[in-house]
Amino acid sequence: MNTVALELKNISKKFGDKYANKNVSLTLHHGEILAILGENGSGKTSMVNMVAGIYYPDEGEIFVDGNPAVITSPKDAFGYKIGMIHQHFKLVDVFSASENIVLGIKEPGKFKLSEVDKRVAEITQKYGFQLNPQKKIHEMSVSEKQTVEIVKVLYRGADILILDEPTAVLTPQEIEKLFEILRRMRDDGKSIIIITHKMNEVLSLSDRVAVMRKGEHIATVETKNTNEKELTEMMMGEKVELNIERSEPKNLVDRLVIENICSKNEEGLPVLNNVSFTARGGEILGIAGIAGSGQRELLESIAGLLPLESGSIIFNRPKKGLPVSFYHKSFTEVLALAEQGKFHYEDGTPVSFDGMHHAQIRELVNEGKILFNEDDVTNLRDKTPLEIRELGVRLAFVPEDRLGMGLVGNMDIVDNVMLRSYRRGKSVFLDRDNPHDLAMHLIKELNIVTPDEHTPVRKLSGGNIQKVLVGREIAAAPSVFMAAYPVRGLDINASYGIYNMLNKQKEQGVAVIFVGEDLDVLIELCDRIVVIASGEITGIVDARSTTKEEIGLLMTKNRLEGGSENE
Amino acid sequence: MSKQASVKKHTEPLIHITKRTNISPLRAILIRAIAVLSSFIIMALLMFLLTKENPITLITSMFQGAFGTSLRTWVLFSDTAILLGIALALTPAFKMKFWNCGGEGQVMVGSLVAAMMMFFVGDSLPFPLLILLTLLLSTAVGGLWGVIPAFFKAKWNANETLFTLMMNYIAIQFVTYFLKLFGNAQGNLDPMLQFAIPKIFNGPYFLNILLILVICAIMYVYLRFSKQGYEISVVGESERTAKYFGINVSRVIIRTMVISGALCGLIGFLLVANGSCSVTTTIAGGRGFTAILVSWLGKFNPIYMILTAFLVVFLQRGTSFTGEIYRLDTSMADIFIGAVLLFIIGCEFFINYKINFRKRDKEGK
Numbered sequence: 001m002n003t004v005a006l007e008l009k010n011i012s013k014k015f016g017d018k019y020a021n022k023n024v025s026l027t028l029h030h031g032e033i034l035a036i037l038g039e040n041g042s043g044k045t046s047m048v049n050m051v052a053g054i055y056y057p058d059e060g061e062i063f064v065d066g067n068p069a070v071i072t073s074p075k076d077a078f079g080y081k082i083g084m085i086h087q088h089f090k091l092v093d094v095f096s097a098s099e100n101i102v103l104g105i106k107e108p109g110k111f112k113l114s115e116v117d118k119r120v121a122e123i124t125q126k127y128g129f130q131l132n133p134q135k136k137i138h139e140m141s142v143s144e145k146q147t148v149e150i151v152k153v154l155y156r157g158a159d160i161l162i163l164d165e166p167t168a169v170l171t172p173q174e175i176e177k178l179f180e181i182l183r184r185m186r187d188d189g190k191s192i193i194i195i196t197h198k199m200n201e202v203l204s205l206s207d208r209v210a211v212m213r214k215g216e217h218i219a220t221v222e223t224k225n226t227n228e229k230e231l232t233e234m235m236m237g238e239k240v241e242l243n244i245e246r247s248e249p250k251n252l253v254d255r256l257v258i259e260n261i262c263s264k265n266e267e268g269l270p271v272l273n274n275v276s277f278t279a280r281g282g283e284i285l286g287i288a289g290i291a292g293s294g295q296r297e298l299l300e301s302i303a304g305l306l307p308l309e310s311g312s313i314i315f316n317r318p319k320k321g322l323p324v325s326f327y328h329k330s331f332t333e334v335l336a337l338a339e340q341g342k343f344h345y346e347d348g349t350p351v352s353f354d355g356m357h358h359a360q361i362r363e364l365v366n367e368g369k370i371l372f373n374e375d376d377v378t379n380l381r382d383k384t385p386l387e388i389r390e391l392g393v394r395l396a397f398v399p400e401d402r403l404g405m406g407l408v409g410n411m412d413i414v415d416n417v418m419l420r421s422y423r424r425g426k427s428v429f430l431d432r433d434n435p436h437d438l439a440m441h442l443i444k445e446l447n448i449v450t451p452d453e454h455t456p457v458r459k460l461s462g463g464n465i466q467k468v469l470v471g472r473e474i475a476a477a478p479s480v481f482m483a484a485y486p487v488r489g490l491d492i493n494a495s496y497g498i499y500n501m502l503n504k505q506k507e508q509g510v511a512v513i514f515v516g517e518d519l520d521v522l523i524e525l526c527d528r529i530v531v532i533a534s535g536e537i538t539g540i541v542d543a544r545s546t547t548k549e550e551i552g553l554l555m556t557k558n559r560l561e562g563g564s565e566n567e
Numbered sequence: 568m569s570k571q572a573s574v575k576k577h578t579e580p581l582i583h584i585t586k587r588t589n590i591s592p593l594r595a596i597l598i599r600a601i602a603v604l605s606s607f608i609i610m611a612l613l614m615f616l617l618t619k620e621n622p623i624t625l626i627t628s629m630f631q632g633a634f635g636t637s638l639r640t641w642v643l644f645s646d647t648a649i650l651l652g653i654a655l656a657l658t659p660a661f662k663m664k665f666w667n668c669g670g671e672g673q674v675m676v677g678s679l680v681a682a683m684m685m686f687f688v689g690d691s692l693p694f695p696l697l698i699l700l701t702l703l704l705s706t707a708v709g710g711l712w713g714v715i716p717a718f719f720k721a722k723w724n725a726n727e728t729l730f731t732l733m734m735n736y737i738a739i740q741f742v743t744y745f746l747k748l749f750g751n752a753q754g755n756l757d758p759m760l761q762f763a764i765p766k767i768f769n770g771p772y773f774l775n776i777l778l779i780l781v782i783c784a785i786m787y788v789y790l791r792f793s794k795q796g797y798e799i800s801v802v803g804e805s806e807r808t809a810k811y812f813g814i815n816v817s818r819v820i821i822r823t824m825v826i827s828g829a830l831c832g833l834i835g836f837l838l839v840a841n842g843s844c845s846v847t848t849t850i851a852g853g854r855g856f857t858a859i860l861v862s863w864l865g866k867f868n869p870i871y872m873i874l875t876a877f878l879v880v881f882l883q884r885g886t887s888f889t890g891e892i893y894r895l896d897t898s899m900a901d902i903f904i905g906a907v908l909l910f911i912i913g914c915e916f917f918i919n920y921k922i923n924f925r926k927r928d929k930e931g932k
Binding site: 014303305384397403409410411419422423430 | 810
């Protein structure tokens with residue numbers, strides 16, 4: 001009997017001059033789970049997209065059950081009993097599960113929704129899904145929506161299922177449930193391809209692992225005969241040290257004290273509810289939560305982009321050195337402050353600027369020899385980003401939306417580096433010399449791969465885009481560094497590069513706030529972890545002693561309570 | 568179901584389209600050149616079918632129409648300058664992704680104000696003062712015409728495309744009203760040539776060309792090297808980014824539209840004081856819309872826009888001349904221009920995408 005369900009022979013796909021896939025040959029057996037492992041941009045998704053009919057290969061052939069197959073559309077793919085569950089769900093919000101499942105199927109005879117419900121129920125029972133066929137999509141959690149997507153594919157009779165990073169949006173508990181179901185389907189004879197870059201999932205779930213690198217298929221190995229180290233090396237093509245060197249926090253100071261902040265979205269629903277925590281200089285504070293639980297709103301409210309209903313965001317000024325606002329003050333203003341005794345030397349004697357030249361003062365300030373007495377606290381609430389900066393609060397922010405908020409895609413590296421500083425000086429013209437130097441420095445220091453400094457950033461790879469962004473923010477010498485999903489879409493090397501940069505910031509006394517999605521990384525990198533669920537803080541844990549399960553439970557705390565009403 | 572599919576003949580689709588990531592500049596220019604050339608060939612063929620004249624002579628007559636005499640050449644460049652001027656005025660707004668379709672109206676109110684100044688106070692003011700005041704007022708009212716939609720956009724996010732279009736009609740009505748009240752029996756305003764700006768060389772042309780070239784240089788520097796120009800680009804690319812970096816988006820929108828409208832007003836002033844010395848509802852002559860195309864074709868770069876403005880005016884003047892000689896309808900000129908532009912815009916597809924045909928034999932390549 002033929003045990004090969006799907007075979008790819010010498011498949012190639014080019015985008016422009018670049019190969020997304022080159023000569024990929026791969027087999028999938030009946031009744032197995034094949035994991036496809038690879039870095040971002042290694043061609044995993046483009047390969048399965050060819051199987052699912054989204055792209056058409058430039059070269060090579062696909063065989064289903066030993067017969068050559070032409071798959072030019074997802075409909076063709078269903079004809080071959082191939083179904084794909086995409087990373088981003090394609091569901092109609094106001095329809096019920098069953099309605100979404102039958103959408104687009106043409107069947108002879110009369111259409112009866114109750115029949116569909118019955119068949120959906122059969123499928124869910126068979127594999128152990130938990131799904132109410134009549135529930136509307138907009139009432140569902142992410143994991144339920146995913147279930148609908150899977151059932152949709154099964155309903156169409158798929159024997160080969162392709163799942164593109166299905167675990168990215170799930171909690172550890174939900175992941176375990178999903179894996180149970182996938183195993184049951186495998187035992188039923190289905191063939192499953194799962195794309196992931198999480199090593200532990202590969203090892204616990206799959207029968208075989210196909211490793212992709214730079215568009216090529218490196219090898220397929222039996223999962224039981226391999227280990228994490230070997231797979232990583234295959235994936236990277238070189239030996240890599242994957243350790244996050246977490247130092248003990250030193251000289252902790254309360255830098256940002258957030259108290260009871262509340263915020264509502266445009267529909268008037270609360271997105272942040274009584275959020276309180278303190279970010280300390282010299283530590284990395286992690287923020288964990290299911291995607292869309294208020295992480296974005298939290299960071300944006302600190303950055304001055306989101307109006308708050310109530311609460312306060314208190315920034316404690318670093319005691320040493322002068323605030324940047326000093327540089328915005330005129331000389332006479334500075335002299336007036338000096339007369340009030342606001343400036344003093346390191347030993348505490350007040351500074352009188354008598355007979356000193358402006359430049360001389362600046363030099364002393366720059367060397368850190370003069371200190372500013374105004375040990376004030378500032379409430380950042382209701383301040384615009386510009387006002388915050390003018391107060392001398394140096395907030396660095398690496399937003400989730402890199403090209404939509406942090407950087408301008410069509411501008412080159414120099415112009416992007418300039419975004420923070422272009423206002424400097426009184427001239428109506430831009431000074432591109434300093435930003436140019438900084439851009440060159442960043443390119444060299446962070447090994448940014450780019451044809452030159454005048455390449456639009458959108459043309460760079462995800463990792464290099466992120467390096468430009470993070471590099472610029474670090475160059476502003478921040479006292480608070482906020483990063484939302486800074487390693488999303490980055491390969492392992494680039495990710496560890498970012499982790500090291502964050503660690504360096506922490507060692508320099510910066511208060512680092514890190515919003516992450518990979519709990520393993522959060523636990524390894526951070527000092528403390530704030531868990532947020534539905535806009536509320538459900539716990540603040542010590543990263544050194546917590547477990548993934550503990551965080552996972554906290555992540556769903558509110559939802560489980562809320563969900564029980566619906567049952 | 569699967570059996571049926573697996574017996575299907577195994578064929579590649581005939582063509583599939585892939586995106587080009589980087590095309591060499593030379594190749595891009597070549598594609599554009601081929602596009603212009605093919606449009607000329609097709610139009611020459613069409614004209615040949617209609618007139619039975621040698622296509623080469625038709626094309627030559629176009630060049631004659633554009634460059635035939637020194638006066639024609641002056642007019643060609645002067646018209647290019649005016650069109651370029653309006654396109655330059657629209658460009659900062661476009662870079663900000665504010666689709667200012669109101670160039671027509673902004674020019675017209677500039678012209679109206681200039682004509683009104685001449686009509687009402689022309690006789691009572693010394694000439695230099697009159698010209699200076701007229702210049703200032705035309706620009707100011709043009710700016711006002713531009714800032715009204717900008718204000719509504721900035722405050723309530725009103726759709727600027729519709730708004731600016733509607734403002735054109737208001738401008739037309741104002742001109743009509745003025746002509747009704749003060750025009751002659753035919754509803755025209757007699758040219759007040761005594762208030763025209765003195766001629767340099769053989770007409771008003773040199774001043775237009777010189778002035779617009781200066782504006783072109785200034786606009787290039789403004790967009791590229793000034794802080795305000797930089798802010799315009801950031802706002803155009805992403806308002807969120809702009810807001811995050813403390814750019815006051817509303818202010819940038821309003822400021823930019825003042826500039827855009829004021830420049831249109833200035834062109835309106837030139838059309839009157841350095842042109843007809845009168846005003847009509849067609850004084851802008853659709854150039855407020857043609858300028859949109861010039862700006863887009865020039866990729867919002869003032870230097871490229873010199874070329875695109877020239878191309879458009881050359882085609883207009885050349886084809887209308889040919890049309891007259893061979894007694895073609897005047898719409899022939901428009902058809903010709905439309906065809907050339909269609910080819911130029913259409914060829915962008917071939918610059919951005921590559922078409923792959925099914926390979927006959929796999930070893931072929």
